[in-house]
Amino acid sequence: MVRIKRSTVVGIVAVALPIALIAVLAALFLPGSGQRLVTLFLINLIAVLGFGIYSGNSGIMSFGHVGFMALGAYASGLLTMNPVVQKTALPHLPEWLAGWGMSFPLALLVAILVVAVVAVVIGVPVARLGGSSASICTLGFLVIVHVVLVASADITRGSQTFFGVPRAVDIWVALPCALLAVAIARIYRDSNSGLKLRASREDEIASTAVGVNVRLHRFCAWVLGAMLAGAAGALFAHFLGAFSPKDFYFNLTFMLLAMLILGGISTVSGAVVGTATIMLIVEVLRKFEGGVDLGFLSLPTVFGLTDIGIGLAILIVMYRLQDGLMGVREIDEKLPFLRRLGGQAKAAEVPAAAAPDRDTSLKVDNVGRRFAGLVALENASFDIVPGRVTGLIGPNGAGKSTLINCVSGVVPASSGKVLIDGRDVVSMPTYTVPKAGLGRTFQNIRLFRNLTVLENVTVAASAVAAAGEDAEALALCYLAEVGLADFADRLAGTLSYGAQRRLEIARALALKPRYLLLDEPAAGMNPAETQELMQVLDSIRHKYKLGLLVVEHDLKLIMRLCDVVVVLNKGQQIAMGTPAEIQANPAVVEAYIGRKRSGKPATASQNEPSAAALQPHAAGGLA
Numbered sequence: 224m225v226r227i228k229r230s231t232v233v234g235i236v237a238v239a240l241p242i243a244l245i246a247v248l249a250a251l252f253l254p255g256s257g258q259r260l261v262t263l264f265l266i267n268l269i270a271v272l273g274f275g276i277y278s279g280n281s282g283i284m285s286f287g288h289v290g291f292m293a294l295g296a297y298a299s300g301l302l303t304m305n306p307v308v309q310k311t312a313l314p315h316l317p318e319w320l321a322g323w324g325m326s327f328p329l330a331l332l333v334a335i336l337v338v339a340v341v342a343v344v345i346g347v348p349v350a351r352l353g354g355s356s357a358s359i360c361t362l363g364f365l366v367i368v369h370v371v372l373v374a375s376a377d378i379t380r381g382s383q384t385f386f387g388v389p390r391a392v393d394i395w396v397a398l399p400c401a402l403l404a405v406a407i408a409r410i411y412r413d414s415n416s417g418l419k420l421r422a423s424r425e426d427e428i429a430s431t432a433v434g435v436n437v438r439l440h441r442f443c444a445w446v447l448g449a450m451l452a453g454a455a456g457a458l459f460a461h462f463l464g465a466f467s468p469k470d471f472y473f474n475l476t477f478m479l480l481a482m483l484i485l486g487g488i489s490t491v492s493g494a495v496v497g498t499a500t501i502m503l504i505v506e507v508l509r510k511f512e513g514g515v516d517l518g519f520l521s522l523p524t525v526f527g528l529t530d531i532g533i534g535l536a537i538l539i540v541m542y543r544l545q546d547g548l549m550g551v552r553e554i555d556e557k558l559p560f561l562r563r564l565g566g567q568a569k570a571a572e573v574p575a576a577a578a579p580d581r582d583t584s585l586k587v588d589n590v591g592r593r594f595a596g597l598v599a600l601e602n603a604s605f606d607i608v609p610g611r612v613t614g615l616i617g618p619n620g621a622g623k624s625t626l627i628n629c630v631s632g633v634v635p636a637s638s639g640k641v642l643i644d645g646r647d648v649v650s651m652p653t654y655t656v657p658k659a660g661l662g663r664t665f666q667n668i669r670l671f672r673n674l675t676v677l678e679n680v681t682v683a684a685s686a687v688a689a690a691g692e693d694a695e696a697l698a699l700c701y702l703a704e705v706g707l708a709d710f711a712d713r714l715a716g717t718l719s720y721g722a723q724r725r726l727e728i729a730r731a732l733a734l735k736p737r738y739l740l741l742d743e744p745a746a747g748m749n750p751a752e753t754q755e756l757m758q759v760l761d762s763i764r765h766k767y768k769l770g771l772l773v774v775e776h777d778l779k780l781i782m783r784l785c786d787v788v789v790v791l792n793k794g795q796q797i798a799m800g801t802p803a804e805i806q807a808n809p810a811v812v813e814a815y816i817g818r819k820r821s822g823k824p825a826t827a828s829q830n831e832p833s834a835a836a837l838q839p840h841a842a843g844g845l846a
């Protein structure tokens with residue numbers, strides 16, 4: 224059951240009200256062409272919202288949704304056609320398709336169902352793909368639909384006009400359909416599934432690391448978007464009464480994509496603004512396309528002026544506003560009074576941490592990883608135990624990040640095993656690893672930059688939330704934990720560097736992990752930020768009693784925080800012991816000092832740990 228938040232309702236009303244007002248005014252005061260134009264706007268809006276549900280939330284441009292519009296149009300047209308007209312228009316129609324004579328509302332529902340079935344079949348391979356491969360796949364689908372429609376002359380009249388479709392759609396039919404589409408698109412965007420898909424659009428690897436099943440959510444958005452596009456196609460068919468396959472091909476695709484991109488691909492308000500703007504541009508330019516005589520000036524016929532106008536509008540807007548006219552946030556998320564109406568999320572109580580179970584552990588058992596011929600890691604073996612902090616150190620290129628990637632399933636180990644409470648990570652889909660109790664952060668911060676701070680953490684919280692648990696309230700609580708509650712409404716990409724690092728930790732904590740891997744949490748921080756981080760880590764360590772694995776070049780931090788330290792060098796595990804043992808270990812000192820002697824200066828990298836920090840006299844005061 225989808226829970227609809229108050230802010231979602233406010234967002235729907237904020238967008239639906241102006242649309243309804245314009246439509247009612249047009250119906251009352253603009254009979255004829257004005258009313259037809261607004262009806263067409265409403266139908267186009269439904270199609271653009273269909274595109275947006277998939278493309279806007281997943282970040283994958285679809286060229287195929289007009290194919291679904293075509294299927295919706297022909298299916299609904301066939302089902303509603305008067306049997307007598309049908310005999311004339313389609314004399315060779317197969318018997319099982321002939322003579323249905325359905326009412327338009329019923330045919331609309333059946334057409335949406337037909338489109339949904341096709342979308343499910345096509346969606347299975349499309350959802351496996353990302354980026355341009357998926358886009359090309361959708362383009363292929365559009366071409367196939369077009370060719371099939373042209374080739375199936377017995378059913379579609381081929382490339383000839385398909386006529387005899389009852390004209391059942393006017394502004395009063397299109398308006399409720401458009402408002403419903405706005406509500407569906409916004410509810411989906413704000414739902415857990417929509418939020419997770421938007422997270423995967425920002426960073427697929429990071430979203431998988433917080434438990435997002437990217438393929439599943441892409442598939443859901445693909446099918447839902449296709450159903451809206453199919454509905455738009457059916458409405459279009461019953462608005463025009465006659466059409467042909469070329470009406471549902473590249474020209475319409477170009478125009479709908481222009482509407483989506485111009486307004487802002489990721490928002491419902493962007494779809495509305497983009498659709499209205501492009502339709503206005505087209506209307507104005509169409510008047511000039513055939514040439515105009517202004518008396519003092521006579522303009523010649525310019526073929527394709529409307530397409531040129533649309534192209535120019537996109538270029539100009541994109542030059543100034545990369546995210547389109549409305550940007551990445553909905554209108555109600557930007558306007559303070561609408562935000563207040565939507566209400567604030569309230570923090571929940573973080574469930575008390577259970578006492579660490581000493582019988583459970585994360586076992587790294589002889590783990591190795593090769594990249595082509597390069598041995599990045601070999602035979603790493605140690606345990607991460609709840610309630611214990613394990614440090615992982617080593618010079619640059621030692622294999623620390625590779626080890627974390629193998630443990631979290633981001634990169635499969637070439638040899639050995641990673642066992643979380645006895646279950647081998649290699650046998651789990653990567654997105655289920657967080658649910659098995661493992662959270663992580665990344666060496667190079669991987670936040671969902673165009674989602675708010677609260678949304679970043681909510682994505683993770685919702686991946687593990689129990690039924691009835693409010694993921695947003697939990698997320699707010701973890702934000703408070705790292706001192707970011709006051710920034711909940713800010714876009715993550717606008718935070719300071721140190722705050723971004725802490726946000727990544729809050730996001731990982733929201734997974735309620737038993738094991739938490741932190742990959743260079745203090746990298747690039749100034750001393751004040753590092754101090755703040757130390758306090759956060761100290762508090763996490765005592766409050767949640769997690770098994771922590773901390774990769775760091777800041778040896779002071781490691782020596783102060785860790786119970787056990789593992790040392791890697793050139794992919795080999797060269798030592799493991801308490802901080803005091805590590806400081807006294809000749810092999811470890813050699814790994815650092817040896818590098819210095821061999822002419823690789825300590826200044827070679829900003830991140831390179833100081834060999835001196837490993838000397839007992841230097842570190843003694845830190846332990």
Ligand SMILES: Nc1ncnc2c1ncn2[C@@H]1O[C@H](COP(=O)(O)OP(=O)(O)OP(=O)(O)O)[C@@H](O)[C@H]1O
Pocket residue numbers: 594597598599617618619620621622623624625626666
């Ligand atoms: N995806 C990859 N493809 C090829 N080689 C890789 C890949 N990832 C890591 N390596 C190589 O594996 C070795 C270990 O890299 P890794 O990033 O794990 O080291 P590290 O100890 O984390 O280093 P740093 O402290 O600089 O982050 C390096 O030689 C690196 O170039």
